[in-house]
Every structure is written in structure tokens, then in C-alpha cells.
Amino acid sequence: MTSSEILFEVTDLSVSIAETTIIKNVELRLKAGELHGLLGPNGAGKSTLLKAMTGLQEFQAGSILLRNESINTYGSDQRGKAIGYLEQNGYIHWPLKVQRLVELGRVPHLPTWTGLSDKDSASVEKALKQTDTWHLRDRISTTLSGGEKCRVLLARVFAGEPDILFADEPIAALDPAHQLMVMNCFRQFVDAGGTAIIAIHDLNMAARYCDKLLLLDKGEMVARGKPDDVLNEENLKSVYGILAKIRRDECNRLTIHSYSLIKN
Ligand code: ADP
Ligand code: MG
Numbered sequence: 001m002t003s004s005e006i007l008f009e010v011t012d013l014s015v016s017i018a019e020t021t022i023i024k025n026v027e028l029r030l031k032a033g034e035l036h037g038l039l040g041p042n043g044a045g046k047s048t049l050l051k052a053m054t055g056l057q058e059f060q061a062g063s064i065l066l067r068n069e070s071i072n073t074y075g076s077d078q079r080g081k082a083i084g085y086l087e088q089n090g091y092i093h094w095p096l097k098v099q100r101l102v103e104l105g106r107v108p109h110l111p112t113w114t115g116l117s118d119k120d121s122a123s124v125e126k127a128l129k130q131t132d133t134w135h136l137r138d139r140i141s142t143t144l145s146g147g148e149k150c151r152v153l154l155a156r157v158f159a160g161e162p163d164i165l166f167a168d169e170p171i172a173a174l175d176p177a178h179q180l181m182v183m184n185c186f187r188q189f190v191d192a193g194g195t196a197i198i199a200i201h202d203l204n205m206a207a208r209y210c211d212k213l214l215l216l217d218k219g220e221m222v223a224r225g226k227p228d229d230v231l232n233e234e235n236l237k238s239v240y241g242i243l244a245k246i247r248r249d250e251c252n253r254l255t256i257h258s259y260s261l262i263k264n
Contacts, residue, residue: 040216105159
């Protein structure tokens with residue numbers, strides 16, 4: 001994989017649910033080596049867009065290409081191997097041990113009726129350690145805290161060693177240290193040649209870790225580019241309805257210094 005290779009491409013995408021248009025003419029390109037932050041208010045369409053990109057949500061117009069081929073031409077195993085998807089507020093249905101749940105991330109790689117190889121087990125161990133869930137491996141997953149469950153579900157995604165990762169609000173339930181740890185995991189993932197897009201509300205984290213930001217509002221992509229191009233006071237005012245002060249910290253990092261609601 002070369003660092004500028006486009007691994008995933010969405011062109012002129014529109015998605016309607018129950019005759020309401022949720023996503024309108026969205027375009028995006030995900031290149032190897034880049035971490036993309038997907039921003040936008042509640043209801044903007046972030047989750048719907050990510051779901052459509054996985055092939056799990058029907059779309060009415062446009063194209064979604066995985067390595068230059070339509071997403072619909074891939075079988076579910078091929079898609080599962082290439083794309084890791086962490087859904088928003090992922091639910092754990094069965095009281096499996098954490099280790100077993102994370103091992104399920106290897107399923108797209110396993111020939112039928114075979115168990116885990118040493119390589120599969122090594123990938124599972126690495127994913128558990130990366131997400132700081134190794135110590136939870138013998139716990140019953142349904143009994144974990146919200147943040148622990150989120151990290152375990154992320155471990156399952158990492159265990160699959162995809163090339164492309166879509167994560168829907170992966171740090172929303174995490175404490176500050178685990179937020180940093182998980183953002184570092186995404187950074188390492190793309191630095192190793194993958195590409196990722198994460199829906200995120202923490203604008204400072206997005207500015208600090210992401211190479212590119214995409215700002216969605218009412219189903220339309222209203223701004224895109226480097227954090228400096230997207231996180232400006234006008235965009236935050238028009239999209240989120242907040243008055244923000246944007247500064248640089250001592251490390252020259254963009255920070256949303258303070259913000260308040262626009263008074264009517
Ligand atoms: P976000 O993730 O940006 O908060 P979503 O993609 O979850 O937004 O939702 C975008 C809009 O689509 C919302 O108005 C939501 O109510 C609507 N929507 C999403 N899924 C459905 C559905 N299955 N049926 C009806 N409306 C939906
Ligand atoms: Mg959402």
C-alpha cells in the first residue's frame with residue numbers, strides 16, 4: 001500500500017430512509033495513511049453515512065467503491081476482512097467471555113470449520129492489549145461497564161486487522177486516559193498504512209489526531225480539509241450554533257479555547 005493510495009471512495013451518495021433524504025450528494029475519499037474525523041451535530045447523518053459505507057444501508061444514488069470496485073460486488077466475508085466497523089453504542093447480545101467475543105473478529109479470516117491459528121490468536125492478543133482490555137479477557141462481556149464494552153468491541157474490530165476502519169463515536173463513553181489511548185490506536189493504525197474515519201464530537205481531539213476533517217450538516221458535506229480549514233469560528237457558528245474561540249496552544253495545536261451557545 002502506498003501512502004497516497006485511495007482505498008475507499010464515495011461519489012455523489014444519497015441515502016433516503018422512509019422517503020426522507022438523510023444523506024445528500026456526499027463525496028469523500030479515504031487515502032492510506034490518513035485519519036479522517038467525521039463531524040456534525042446530532043442527526044446530521046454521520047451514522048447513516050458510515051452504515052451505507054459498510055454496505056449495510058441501502059443507498060439510492062451515487063457510488064461506493066472499495067479499492068475501485070463497487071461495495072456491492074464484495075461478498076460479506078470479503079467486506080468483513082477489508083472493513084472494520086464499530087457501530088455507535090454497539091450492543092453485546094450474548095454473555096460471551098471477552099476473549100471469545102474478540103476472537104469473533106477473526107471469523108472473516110477463518111476457513112470453514114477451522115479453529116484459530118497461532119496467527120489468529122496473536123492478532124486477538126494484540127487487539128486486547130492495544131485497547132487495554134487484556135485484563136478483562138476472562139470476564140463475561142455483558143457485565144462490563146459501558147466504556148469497557150466499547151473498548152472490547154473496538155478490540156474485536158482491531159483483531160480482524162482490516163485495511164479500512166469506520167468507527168462511530170468510539171471515544172464518547174471513555175474516560176480521558178482511554179480516549180487518548182484509543183485515539184493513539186487509530187493513529188498507529190493509519191501510520192501502519194490503513195485508513196480510518198471516525199465520527200467524533202470532541203473537536204479538540206479531532207483537531208489533535210485527525211489529518212482531515214469532514215463536516216456534515218443536515219446530510220450534506222459543508223466543509224472538508226485539514227483541521228485548520230474546517231474548525232473555524234464561522235463553521236462552528238453556522239453548523240453547531242456555538243460561538244467559539246479558536247486558539248493555538250503552546251505546542252501550536254489548534255484548540256477550541258471556549259465556546260458558548262448563541263444567545264437569541
Ligand atoms: P448522526 O449519527 O449524525 O447523529 P444519524 O445518521 O443517526 O445521525 O441520523 C440522521 C437522521 O436520519 C436523523 O434525523 C435520524 O432520525 C434519521 N434516521 C436514521 N435512521 C433512521 C431510520 N431507520 N428511520 C427513520 N429515520 C432515521
Ligand atoms: Mg450517530
